[in-house]
Amino acid sequence: MAKCPICGKPAEQAYRPFCSDRCKKVDLNRWLSGVYKIPASATPPDEDEKSSD
Numbered sequence: 001m002a003k004c005p006i007c008g009k010p011a012e013q014a015y016r017p018f019c020s021d022r023c024k025k026v027d028l029n030r031w032l033s034g035v036y037k038i039p040a041s042a043t044p045p046d047e048d049e050k051s052s053d
């Protein structure tokens with residue numbers, strides 16, 4: 001059986017994959033905070049950079 005990723009309790013079918021509405025909201029908050037938190041070190045490689053000399 002699937003376990004709640006938040007607290008580890010057995011997941012309830014009504015709140016899958018969580019065990020309760022509370023854990024569902026906790027995960028949502030974590031997800032939202034992760035979206036708004038942009039890592040400054042994660043800069044994409046500049047593929048268009050050309051050195052024509």
Ligand SMILES: [Zn+2]
Pocket residue numbers: 004005006007008009018019020023
């Ligand atoms: Zn839970």
